[in-house]
Amino acid sequence: MDQSEVVRLTNWAGNVTYGAVRVHRPESVEEVRRVVAGSRRVRALGSGHSFSLVADTAGDLVRLDGLPPLVEIDTARSTVTVGAGMRYAEVAAELHRNGFALPNMASLPHISVAGSCATGTHGSGDGRRCLSASVVALELVGPDGGLAELRRGDDGFPGAVVALGALGVVTRLTLDVEPAFEVAQSVRVGVPLDEVAGRFDEVFGAAYSVSAFTDWRSGEAAVWLKRRTDAPRPAWSGGRAAEGPVHPVPGMDPAFCTEQLDRPGPWHERLPHFRPDLTPSAGQELQSEWFLPREAAAEAIARVRGLAGRIAPVLHISEIRTVRGDDLWLSPAHGRDSVTLHFTWRDDPDGVLPVVGALQERLVPLGARPHWGKVSTTPASEVVGRYERAPDFARLARELDPAGKFGNSFVDALFPRA
Missing domain, CATH: 3.30.70.2520 (Alpha-Beta Plaits)
Known part of the structure; x- marks a missing residue:
């Protein structure tokens, strides 16, 4: 769906008006692949709960909330695979109905799974890691529209989970779960x-x-x-x-x-x-x-x-x-x-x-x-200096997105390309 002539989208708080020339709301992964392949620059948007410019773009913006709802529980592996547009409240309710739980939740259950993981969003607890740390695999659309999967243990996986949308458009994630409590x-x-x-x-x-x-x-x-x-x-x-x-x-x-x-x-x-x-x-x-x-x-x-x-x-x-x-x-x-x-x-x-x-x-x-x-x-530059693996992330971004299709002003300032 192209909304560029209808209205300029804002984030939830209204402090960011997205500068996209076109806004798409694909209803399938195949549509996401076509949009990405045909775009010069493209970013994904979850629930719009970020207050920064992390999701903004001057190119194409892909809303993920139109993708089919997916909550697929693997009881043998104690994991759940969810669609990128799903919100935590939706995932949590389905998990609980089946006797499972996530180890942590953020303050707001209204936020999207993919967007939360991409920005390192967290809950609270001495023993609780950020929401992204539950990710065991993710599927993303690369710059040519191809699908790739990265799993825990793969080279580069620790850089691909909290990735600020800079490596591709995530379409699904697999998370660790545990028995309900x-x-x-x-x-x-x-x-x-x-x-x-x-x-x-x-x-x-x-x-x-x-x-x-x-x-x-x-x-x-x-x-x-x-x-x-x-x-x-x-x-x-x-x-x-x-x-x-x-x-x-x-x-x-x-x-x-x-x-x-x-x-x-x-x-x-x-x-x-x-x-x-x-x-x-x-x-x-x-x-x-x-x-x-x-x-x-x-x-x-x-x-x-x-x-x-x-x-x-x-x-x-x-x-x-x-x-x-x-x-x-x-x-x-x-x-x-x-x-x-x-x-x-x-x-x-x-x-x-x-x-x-x-x-x-x-x-x-x-x-x-x-x-x-x-x-x-x-x-x-000062923010990036706080991350010892930032150079590794920059190399991973160049490897997976050589032309910087998934960049924007926010990402480019953090990881400028020569």
């Missing part, structure tokens, strides 16, 4: 940030998945604990138990959030913060996030607190999480266990960007890597 979610409010920083390992090791929400100015956090019901109850119990359901953003309706108050339920109905059947906001926001070495957590928190007066006027809420390290070349958690500092900003670019710059000045010296899909002003 139950989770109970509870919230501790009024937790001093001094305790979050000073007892960091205890706080973030208290449950299967842990998130601390703060506005930085109050000096307190609300800590969300998502425990597996087959694991011991958390030993840590700072602050006080929330008396009723809460929303991460104070004053917002908790009806949008997943079940709390320590009530057990299916993994996919507790690990995300938000329910799949309700959109938590209308997109009037911006987001930034930085991954830092876990051992820098206390210092990073202290440095952000030093900017609380500047942050608060343009902030909805901030979230602190942990992510286990992985071996994916462009994963922001590559090679190190990480703490992530996430900021959901008000829709005020003029007010937000100077604060983003101030945060970067304080966090980059600690080893911060920005999330590929969030708002950042760190120069591309």
